[in-house]
Structures are given as C-alpha cells and as structure tokens.
Amino acid sequence: MLVVLAMAAALWGIGAAMGMPRAARLPMIGLLLVAVVGLQVILPDGHPLREATGGSAEIWLFLAGAFGVVLAYRLVWRRLKGAAEAKEAADAPAKVPGQFSETELERYARHIVLREIGGPGQQRLAKGRVLVIGAGGLGAPALQYLAAAGVGTIGIIDDDVVENANLQRQVIHLDARIGMPKVFSAQAALEAQNPHITIKPYHRRLSEDIAQDLFDDYDLVLDGTDNFETRYLANRTAVGAGIPLISGALSQWEGQVSVFDPSRGAPCYECVFDTPPQPGIAPSCAEAGVLGPLPGVVGAMMAVETIKLLTDAGAPLRGEMLIYDALWSETRKIAIAPRAGCPTCGGRQVS
Numbered sequence: 001m002l003v004v005l006a007m008a009a010a011l012w013g014i015g016a017a018m019g020m021p022r023a024a025r026l027p028m029i030g031l032l033l034v035a036v037v038g039l040q041v042i043l044p045d046g047h048p049l050r051e052a053t054g055g056s057a058e059i060w061l062f063l064a065g066a067f068g069v070v071l072a073y074r075l076v077w078r079r080l081k082g083a084a085e086a087k088e089a090a091d092a093p094a095k096v097p098g099q100f101s102e103t104e105l106e107r108y109a110r111h112i113v114l115r116e117i118g119g120p121g122q123q124r125l126a127k128g129r130v131l132v133i134g135a136g137g138l139g140a141p142a143l144q145y146l147a148a149a150g151v152g153t154i155g156i157i158d159d160d161v162v163e164n165a166n167l168q169r170q171v172i173h174l175d176a177r178i179g180m181p182k183v184f185s186a187q188a189a190l191e192a193q194n195p196h197i198t199i200k201p202y203h204r205r206l207s208e209d210i211a212q213d214l215f216d217d218y219d220l221v222l223d224g225t226d227n228f229e230t231r232y233l234a235n236r237t238a239v240g241a242g243i244p245l246i247s248g249a250l251s252q253w254e255g256q257v258s259v260f261d262p263s264r265g266a267p268c269y270e271c272v273f274d275t276p277p278q279p280g281i282a283p284s285c286a287e288a289g290v291l292g293p294l295p296g297v298v299g300a301m302m303a304v305e306t307i308k309l310l311t312d313a314g315a316p317l318r319g320e321m322l323i324y325d326a327l328w329s330e331t332r333k334i335a336i337a338p339r340a341g342c343p344t345c346g347g348r349q350v351s
Contacts, residue, residue, distance in 0.1 A: 033064050100126075104196055108150050121311035122150060128310040131155040131218040133206055133234055135182040137290065138224030138248045140172035141299030142306070147190040147197055149307055154190065155218060156183045157202040169292045206230055211237040220244045220309055222302050223269075228276040235260060235269035239345050244316075245269065246305050248298045252288050253327035255298035259305055259317045262338065262345040266318035271339040271347065294326050 100108070100122070111117045111125075128151045132139050135158040146154055160182050162173045170182075177185040183201035190199050202214070206225075215221060215237045223234045223245055231247070238245035244261040247269055262268045301322065308316045317333075324331050340347040 033067075037061060037064070101196075104150070107194075107196075111149065116313035117307075117311050121313065124311050125150050125307065126152045129153040129155070129218045130220055130222065130306055130310075131157065131215065132222045132224060133230065134158050134224035134226070135170075135172065135186040136160070136166065136224060136226065137169050137250060137295030138299045138302060139222070140170045140186070141296045142222055142224060142248075142302045143186055143190060144172055144193065145300055145303035146306060147194045147199075149303070150194065151197065151306070151310070153198045153200065153218075155200040155202065155214070156186050157204065157206055157214070158182045158186075159203060159205040165286075169290065169295045171296065206233060208233065212240060215241040215243065218243065220246065220306065222306060223247045224299065224302070231269060231273075232276070236344050239263075239268050244309055244318075246302050246309075248302045250290050250295055250298060253291055253294065254323065254325050255294055255301075256321055256323045257298055257301045257305065257317060258321040258336065259309070261316075261318050264318060265338075267336050267338040267347075268342060268345040270344040271342045272321070272336050274339065274342070291326055294324075297324060297326065 105112070108122050111122050112119050114121075117125075130146055130151050130153070132143055132146070132154065135143065135156050139156070139158070143154065143156065158181075162170075162177045162180050162182055162185050164175075164178055166173055166182075167175060167178075172189045173182065173185045174189075177188075181201075181203045183203045187199045187201045190197070204210075206214075211233055220243050221234060221238050223231060225231055225234070235245060235247075238260070239262055242263045244259055244264075245268075246257070246259050248257045249255065258272075260266060260269045260272075262271075301324075305316050308314050319336055320333050321336050322331065322333050338345065338347040
C-alpha cells in the first residue's frame with residue numbers, strides 16, 4: 001500500500017513540476033487507482049504484486065469512494081457558489097456611466113465643491129484620457145496627482161527600469177522595485193492609490209511607428225522625457241493629432257512648464273525650440289544633477305495644467321512658459337508665440 005501511495009505522490013509532484021494544473025493531475029491519480037483495483041481483482045490471492053499493492057481491493061474501493069465523494073462535494077459547492085455570485089451580480093444596481101459611487105463622491109469631494117470644477121468637471125476628469133511619456137522625475141508626481149484626481153484613463157510609456165539612483169526624486173517607485181520596468185512599478189502604485197481608474201502601461205520607447213496611433217487614443221499628452229529626440233517626436237505627433245502637449249523640463253535648480261497647442265492659438269514646441277541644443281549645452285540630470293523635490297514641483301504643475309485643460313477651468317499656459325527657480329524661490333512667466341515657417345505647425349496662428 002505504501003508503494004502505491006508513494007507512486008501517487010510521485011505522479012502529483014512530477015505534474016506540479018511540469019506546471020500541470022490540479023484538474024489535469026487528478027485523472028493521473030484516478031488511473032493509478034483503477035490500475036491497482038484491477039490488479040487486486042485479476043491476480044490470485046498471495047500474488048506478490050497483489051500483496052505489494054495492499055492485498056485486497058476493498059480498501060482501495062473505499063478510498064476511491066471517499067475520493068469521489070470529496071470531488072462531488074467540491075463540484076457542487078463551486079456550482080452553488082458561482083450561481084450565488086451570478087445572482088448577486090445580477091441583483092446589484094448597475095453603475096450608470098458618468099455617475100459616481102458614494103466612495104468616489106467622498107474621494108473627489110474637494111474637487112466637486114470647487115466652483116471651477118464641480119460635479120460636471122469631475123465627470124470630465126473621469127472620462128479623460130491622458131498619456132504620460134516617461135515615468136521618471138516629472139512623470140512620477142504628475143501620474144500620482146492625475147490618478148488621485150480621478151482621471152479615468154492614464155497611459156504610461158517608458159522603456160526604462162527602476163534604478164537605485166532614481167529614488168532620490170522619482171517618488172512613485174520603491175526600493176523593492178529596483179529592476180522592475182518603470183511603467184509596471186508606476187501602474188502598481190497608481191492602482192493601489194485609486195482603484196476606480198484605468199492604467200495602461202506601454203513598456204517601450206516612443207517611436208515613429210507607434211506614436212500617431214497611440215496619441216489618437218488620448219485627449220492630451222504630458223511630455224516628461226529627458227531627451228530631445230523624443231520631445232520633437234512627441235511635438236510632431238501631438239500637432240498631427242490636434243491635441244495639447246504639456247511639456248516640462250528640469251535642470252539642477254530650475255524647471256519650466258508650458259502647454260503647446262497650435263490648434264488653439266498657441267505655439268508648438270518647435271516654434272520655441274527650433275533646433276536641439278548642441279552637445280554639452282543642455283546636460284542631463286545625471287550629468288548636471290537635480291534637486292530632489294524639484295521634479296515634484298514641476299510635475300505637479302503639469303498635473304495642474306492637465307486638470308485645467310480637461311475641466312476647462314482657468315487659463316492654461318497656452319502661449320506662456322512658467323519658469324520656477326528653486327534656488328532663489330522665484331517664479332516668472334514669459335510669453336511665447338507661434339513662429340512663421342515652423343516646419344511642424346507652420347506657425348498657422350501667425351497673422
């Protein structure tokens with residue numbers, strides 16, 4: 001009998017090691033049991049193989065019966081549970097599109113009481129679709145505030161992974177997630193923060209072959225990248241899609257943010273920055289350094305501009321650039337205008 005039990009345990013373990021589900025391993029044990037009962041019935045009394053497998057069919061038939069009762073109970077229980085859950089789901093009141101639950105109303109109450117946002121504005125946020133390029137210094141705080149604000153669909157595209165050096169400023173990521181793709185680390189944080197929204201991670205670099213189709217799925221785009229190739233690509237694509245591009249940038253103690261939106265009278269990114277800077281003129285954060293909280297300040301500003309655009313509140317930074325100097329605690333705005341002959345937008349708003 002011990003031999004048979006050992007064989008059953010071995011079959012179960014081999015199946016588990018091969019990744020077979022329980023439903024596939026149970027028939028293997030059943031076949032072994034049928035074979036043992038067959039030996040007990042066919043072989044004569046005293047046969048060595050019959051003695052090695054228990055010497056009697058009765059004990060195996062009893063075990064088979066008990067095993068069958070347990071399986072039948074589990075099957076009936078699962079069916080009853082499934083029927084109960086289906087009935088509960090059917091009886092539950094269906095959520096009306098655009099209508100918030102009590103939990104959501106409480107969560108967004110501070111927005112709803114704002115005259116410039118109110119209930120209609122919060123509904124527009126819930127229906128909003130925002131793509132964030134980069135889940136790093138600028139993307140991290142922008143993503144957190146957009147998720148907390150209740151923006152319904154948030155896309156994140158980034159091909160990088162979390163590194164130890166990121167954690168000084170990219171507060172959406174954790175030490176335990178070092179080595180994890182940033183989009184999945186950010187997704188985990190945002191879903192834990194707000195389960196009422198949809199997060200779409202794209203673990204890849206933004207490229208020409210996907211940019212237009214991707215942008216067409218969103219209402220506006222936040223550019224939090226740290227390289228000019230992606231910035232110019234994002235600008236061209238946003239102009240082609242006719243959607244606003246909220247752009248932020250950082251350097252050491254200073255940051256800037258603007259809304260590039262040629263379809264509504266504002267310049268595009270290339271109107272202002274017609275050519276990329278020469279190598280060494282605009283070093284990266286890794287080369288020049290950056291104050292840890294600075295991305296939080298500028299990223300939060302980008303989230304503010306996003307909420308204003310989605311809810312049509314206030315005056316977004318169209319045709320203006322906001323510059324923040326953390327070292328001297330200064331903030332200033334400069335006017336920016338479409339450029340005649342811009343190869344991307346054509347300076348279409350220039351009279």
